[in-house]
Amino acid sequence: MSGLSTVKLNDGLRVPVLGYGTGTALYQKEAKDSVKMAYSEAKMHHIDCAEMYQNEESVGLALKELGVKREDVFITTKCGTADPRKSLEKSLKLLGVDHVDLYLIHSPLLVKETGLGKAWQTMEELQKEGKTKSIGVSNYRIEDLEETLKVAKVVPSANQIEVHPYVLDKAQSLIDFCHSKGIHIESYGPLSSIVRHPGGSVDPVVKKIAQELGATDGQVLLKWAHQITHGGIVVTTSSKKQRLVEQVKAMTDIKDLSKEQVLAIAEAGKKEHHRVFVG
Numbered sequence: 456m457s458g459l460s461t462v463k464l465n466d467g468l469r470v471p472v473l474g475y476g477t478g479t480a481l482y483q484k485e486a487k488d489s490v491k492m493a494y495s496e497a498k499m500h501h502i503d504c505a506e507m508y509q510n511e512e513s514v515g516l517a518l519k520e521l522g523v524k525r526e527d528v529f530i531t532t533k534c535g536t537a538d539p540r541k542s543l544e545k546s547l548k549l550l551g552v553d554h555v556d557l558y559l560i561h562s563p564l565l566v567k568e569t570g571l572g573k574a575w576q577t578m579e580e581l582q583k584e585g586k587t588k589s590i591g592v593s594n595y596r597i598e599d600l601e602e603t604l605k606v607a608k609v610v611p612s613a614n615q616i617e618v619h620p621y622v623l624d625k626a627q628s629l630i631d632f633c634h635s636k637g638i639h640i641e642s643y644g645p646l647s648s649i650v651r652h653p654g655g656s657v658d659p660v661v662k663k664i665a666q667e668l669g670a671t672d673g674q675v676l677l678k679w680a681h682q683i684t685h686g687g688i689v690v691t692t693s694s695k696k697q698r699l700v701e702q703v704k705a706m707t708d709i710k711d712l713s714k715e716q717v718l719a720i721a722e723a724g725k726k727e728h729h730r731v732f733v734g
């Protein structure tokens with residue numbers, strides 16, 4: 456796949472460390488051209504999808520038109536209902552593939568009624584049937600993970616959650632809990648301090664570190680999310696090729712932040728709390 460390094464999940468599956476998100480700028484929109492650009496020009500070969508984004512068909516069409524071999528793309532999608540089996544079968548048809556690489560329950564709220572344990576057992580069946588290589592969750596809190604782990608024969612490989620400096624005060628304990636259980640964090644919304652809350656307490660700290668590293672503010676934030684989540688996966692997006700190229704360079708060309716730099720951004724972020732998505 457692309458030049459991006461990979462993260463090895465607890466089931467041995469390797470995931471490109473940076474994912475291209477189709478769920479915000481492309482939410483409920485035609486995603487084909489953006490996905491083609493991200494894949495072929497920015498070399499982002501990990502595509503983050505979801506039933507809820509209502510654009511899986513256009514993602515599938517992008518990959519088909521590019522003639523991408525199945526083994527040369529990493530596809531994540533997410534269950535948007537209480538029925539992972541029905542949802543995955545629908546997503547596979549729309550994406551035009553016989554399996555995805557990583558399938559996530561989009562939110563615990565979706566499966567609360569039917570039971571997190573029962574939903575997880577269905578996920579394990581889907582993995583056994585080869586409909587997904589890896590299974591995980593999204594927006595799961597510690598209590599949701601503990602309920603799931605009570606019945607799990609397969610530990611969730613990933614938990615995709617909102618990670619940026621302004622949620623760290625609440626997210627740190629979840630990040631460390633997942634790390635202790637071998638559950639990899641996938642960070643979404645990593646640029647929120649630029650995109651949604653500019654002018655906040657982290658800006659001057661990020662700017663200073665960007666100068667020290669010869670990087671952009673956005674690149675520093677992507678690296679920070681990767682490092683604060685113990686080497687986790689980061690999911691970002693842009694409709695601009697240059698920005699995506701810059702985001703890939705963050706993970707391939709920019710050296711790691713020092714422990715002190717990671718801590719400085721963490722401390723500045725803890726001065727404010729801004730949750731963007733209600734998972």
Ligand SMILES: NC(=O)c1ccc[n+]([C@@H]2O[C@H](COP(=O)([O-])OP(=O)(O)OC[C@H]3O[C@@H](n4cnc5c(N)ncnc54)[C@H](O)[C@@H]3O)[C@@H](O)[C@H]2O)c1
Pocket residue numbers: 475476477478479480503504561593594615616642643644645646647649650671673674690691692693694698732734
């Ligand atoms: N699991 C979930 O519940 C959940 C929730 C939210 C998002 N996601 C996934 O994560 C993906 C990324 O989320 P996000 O869009 O919040 O990520 P993000 O915080 O990285 O923000 C991306 C946005 O930032 C802007 N941007 C990109 N580079 C920039 C730069 N250098 N300077 C200024 N602005 C820049 C772009 O307009 C882009 O739309 C989504 O598309 C979706 O696939 C999942």
Ligand SMILES: OCCc1c[nH]c2ccccc12
Pocket residue numbers: 478479482505732733
């Ligand atoms: O993965 C969820 C991303 C997302 C896109 N649009 C939204 C609106 C509300 C909550 C989440 C989302």
